Amino acid sequence: xxxxxxxxxxxxxxxxxxxLLLKLVFIVGTIQWGIVLAxxxxxxxxxxxxxxxxxxxxxxxxxVLYLIIVRPILVPYLERSRAFEAYFKALTxxxxxxxxxxxxxxxxxxxxxxxxxxxxxxxxxGQTHSLINSRYHNPDFFKxxxxxxxxxxVWQGEIKNQKKDGTFYWVYSIIxxxxxxxxxxxYISIRFDITKEKQMEEQLRLEQAxxxxxxxxxxxxxxxxxxxxxxxxxxAVIIGNLDLLSSQLNDSQKLRTSKIYQGVKRVQExxxxxxxxxxxxxxxxxxxxxxxxINHVVTLSQIKISTNQINLKIVKNCELEVxxxxxxxxxxxxxxxxxxxxxxxxxxxxxxxxxxxRLNDKKCILVEDSGIGIKEDVREKLFQPFFTEKRxxxxxxxxxxxARSIMREHRGDLFFVPQQPATTFVMEFEV
Amino acid sequence: MNKMKILYIDDNTEILEMFELFFSGKNYxxxxxxxxxLAVQTINIFQPxxxxxxxxxxxxxxxxxVAQIDYQKIKAFLVSGELSFSDPRISxxxxxxxxxxxxxxxxxxxxxxxxxxx
Numbered sequence: 011x012x013x014x015x016x017x018x019x020x021x022x023x024x025x026x027x028x029x030l031l032l033k034l035v036f037i038v039g040t041i042q043w044g045i046v047l048a049x050x051x052x053x054x055x056x057x058x059x060x061x062x063x064x065x066x067x068x069x070x071x072x073x074v075l076y077l078i079i080v081r082p083i084l085v086p087y088l089e090r091s092r093a094f095e096a097y098f099k100a101l102t103x104x105x106x107x108x109x110x111x112x113x114x115x116x117x118x119x120x121x122x123x124x125x126x127x128x129x130x131x132x133x134x135x136g137q138t139h140s141l142i143n144s145r146y147h148n149p150d151f152f153k154x155x156x157x158x159x160x161x162x163x164v165w166q167g168e169i170k171n172q173k174k175d176g177t178f179y180w181v182y183s184i185i186x187x188x189x190x191x192x193x194x195x196x197y198i199s200i201r202f203d204i205t206k207e208k209q210m211e212e213q214l215r216l217e218q219a220x221x222x223x224x225x226x227x228x229x230x231x232x233x234x235x236x237x238x239x240x241x242x243x244x245x246a247v248i249i250g251n252l253d254l255l256s257s258q259l260n261d262s263q264k265l266r267t268s269k270i271y272q273g274v275k276r277v278q279e280x281x282x283x284x285x286x287x288x289x290x291x292x293x294x295x296x297x298x299x300x301x302x303x304i305n306h307v308v309t310l311s312q313i314k315i316s317t318n319q320i321n322l323k324i325v326k327n328c329e330l331e332v333x334x335x336x337x338x339x340x341x342x343x344x345x346x347x348x349x350x351x352x353x354x355x356x357x358x359x360x361x362x363x364x365x366x367x368r369l370n371d372k373k374c375i376l377v378e379d380s381g382i383g384i385k386e387d388v389r390e391k392l393f394q395p396f397f398t399e400k401r402x403x404x405x406x407x408x409x410x411x412x413a414r415s416i417m418r419e420h421r422g423d424l425f426f427v428p429q430q431p432a433t434t435f436v437m438e439f440e441v
Numbered sequence: 442m443n444k445m446k447i448l449y450i451d452d453n454t455e456i457l458e459m460f461e462l463f464f465s466g467k468n469y470x471x472x473x474x475x476x477x478x479l480a481v482q483t484i485n486i487f488q489p490x491x492x493x494x495x496x497x498x499x500x501x502x503x504x505x506x507v508a509q510i511d512y513q514k515i516k517a518f519l520v521s522g523e524l525s526f527s528d529p530r531i532s533x534x535x536x537x538x539x540x541x542x543x544x545x546x547x548x549x550x551x552x553x554x555x556x557x558x559x
Contacts, residue, residue, distance in 0.1 A: 235523070239497055242522030243453055245542035250459035253545035274542060 029084055036072045106181060106201040112194050114138045126181075126203060128174035144178050146170040159187050159197060168204065180208040238281045245274050276310065279337040298334045300366055300375060300439075301326055307343045308364070311351065315362070318355050323363040330366060330373045332439045334420050339437075342413040342424065346377040346435045349409065353381030353433065372422075375437040383433050384426065392426070444470040445556055448489035450480050450506070451520065452498040460493075463545040469552065480506045489515060491555060493539070493548075496521035507534050516555060 101107060107120040116135050124131060127142050134141065147170065158165040164186045171179055181201035188196040252267050259267065304324060308315075315322050332339075347362070354360045361380040368374065384392065393414050410424070417424040421440040426433060447469050449460050457473035464471050474483050477498040484492065484506075492515050494503040503519050512534045519531065522541040531538060539548075 239522035242541040243456070246522070247453075247455045247459065247542075249542045250456060250463070250545050254459060254462055278542060 029088065032076065032080060036076060039072065101200060104202070106203065108134075108139075108199050108201075110138070110197045110199075112196065114197070117196070126173070126179055127171070133174075142171040142173070144170045144172040146178070155185065159185050160194065162187055162189060162192075162194065168208075169201075170208075179203060179205045234281055241281055242278065245278060248274055279340075295333045295335055297331050298336045298339055300330045300332060300339075300373065303336065303339055303343060304364055304366060304375065307340050307347060310344060311347050314348070314351050318351060318360065320351060320354060320360040320362055323361065325363060325365045325367070327365065327367040330368075330439075332373055332420075334439075338416045339420070342416050342437060343375060343377070345409040345413045346437070349435075350377055350379035350381070350433075353379045357381050369436065369438070372441055373439040376434055377437075378432055378434040380432055384428060386428075389426075389428065393424075444468060445491060445552065445559070446470045446487065446489040447472070447491045447493070447552070448484065448487055449473045449493040450477065450483075450498075450503070451475065451493075451495035452477060453495070456495075459545065460548075463549075467549075477501050477506065481509045484510050484515070490559075491515070491552065492517040493520050494518070496523055496526075504528055504530060504534065518551075 102120045102122075104122075105120075106122040106126055108116055108123055109118045110116050115138055119131060119134050123134065127134065129141065151167075155165050155167065164184060166182070166184045169181050169183050171181060173179060180203070182204050183199055183201045185197055185199040187194040188198060249271070252270055256264060256267060304326070308322070308324065343364075347364070350362045354362060357380060359380045363376075363378045365376040365378070366374075367376065369376075393410055414424040417437060417439075423438045424435065425438070426435045445468075447464070449457055449471070450473070451457055452475055454475050457475055461471055461473055472483075472487055472489070474480060477500060480494070480501075492507070494506060494517065496503045496519055503521075507517050507519075508530065517535050518537055518539050519526075519535045520539045520541060520543065526538065
């Protein structure tokens with residue numbers, strides 16, 4: 011299909027026609043004059059020389075005029091016209107072209123437009139570009155674009171469009187108005203498909219974020235490994251002295267020291283958990299009683315729960331055991347509970363419930379809170395590294411990322427069920 | 442049977458003190474040492490049956506010390522607050538790597554077991 015006619019209505023072709031007409035006039039005129047003069051020769055008793063001379067003037071004069079005046083004016087026009095046509099040919103092959111009237115209604119398109127959008131020519135012509143609007147850009151984006159081109163300027167930018175089949179493509183667009191007597195009569199737009207570049211860009215961005223995240227986690231691990239020694243020594247002193255004390259204590263005192271033992275063990279576990287990113291040779295997975303995990307973690311967050319006057323409900327529908335690294339599973343649950351506490355802290359109804367149950371035959375721990383829920387625009391960012399809604403210094407933006415990576419390393423998963431107004435996070439374990 | 446000879450080398454004197462307190466009056470011959478530079482010399486003179494040695498000490502680490510002695514004769518334990526080791530000599534030189542913080546009761550159990558196998 012040739013779409014040239016849609017773009018070139020007259021002007022460039024006229025230049026060619028002008029030139030041919032001019033040539034024709036010169037040639038025909040000269041021949042006519044020659045004939046006239048030759049025929050009328052005897053009447054006017056003109057000698058052959060005179061006839062030849064006159065004819066020569068009539069042939070030579072237009073020729074000279076043509077050569078010195080008309081041609082120099084025409085040639086640049088012709089060259090420009092040829093160049094334009096070559097440019098257009100190249101553009102129409104490589105770019106997505108369209109032309110609209112002053113209101114933005116499409117009057118013509120090229121084949122690339124049809125190919126990329128998936129719409130036919132008939133479907134596109136007569137419509138505005140809102141047909142392929144992806145709703146990705148906010149209204150201000152297009153308002154700004156229209157302001158620019160309405161003022162007679164060229165607008166350039168990246169636009170995300172939607173194909174007929176619902177998928178998306180990105181184009182780099184250049185839109186220019188065509189002016190006639192300072193009035194905008196048409197707009198032309200030249201677009202280039204940049205979908206692949208956009209995808210690569212996005213991938214790169216994600217990769218960088220991921221790299222940054224793992225770099226941060228690794229350095230966190232290295233720091234923890236470094237301080238582990240320093241912390242474990244005083245812990246050894248605490249435990250050793252408890253051991254020494256224990257022979258002199260009665261039962262109720264021993265109950266107290268057992269709490270100290272537990273606390274020390276927890277500190278040791280945290281140090282170990284932090285360093286898990288460098289410490290690759292972890293111990294074997296052990297059977298972990300999820301009910302015990304819940305009890306343990308709830309004990310750890312008890313102070314936070316009671317100081318915030320939160321109503322905590324624990325439901326255990328069954329006893330469940332999984333093969334896991336216990337401190338890591340505790341870390342995940344702790345993250346979820348801490349998030350839940352932050353979510354309900356300032357809401358009028360402060361309710362958190364932890365359920366141990368089977369969901370679709372999978373062992374799950376559910377953490378539900380009565381907070382304000384998670385806004386839709388936030389949901390997809392929730393598991394992105396360094397995304398946090400907490401105030402500066404309060405959240406690292408790594409809690410859920412780490413938690414999910416732990417669950418996935420256990421061949422389980424971590425996700426949430428948006429269930430207005432409450433939010434439920436689900437720790438799902440391998441079957 | 443002779444009392445089992447136990448040597449504990451650690452630059453942290455608090456740990457040594459606890460160790461001595463805990464095992465004093467029990468059926469062991471206990472010696473502790475906090476100066477790592479005297480370690481080789483002390484081991485050679487005292488000739489312990491069981492050696493507990495800290496990994497990270499000033500100037501020298503426990504593995505390098507044990508490498509200088511006849512470790513075949515001694516049941517040596519590396520005690521450490523480190524999280525992991527990659528030194529290949531460990532499995533050859535030590536019975537086990539014990540992680541700090543370590544309960545004294547755990548050490549007692551360990552020693553009782555060793556006494557049985559002696």
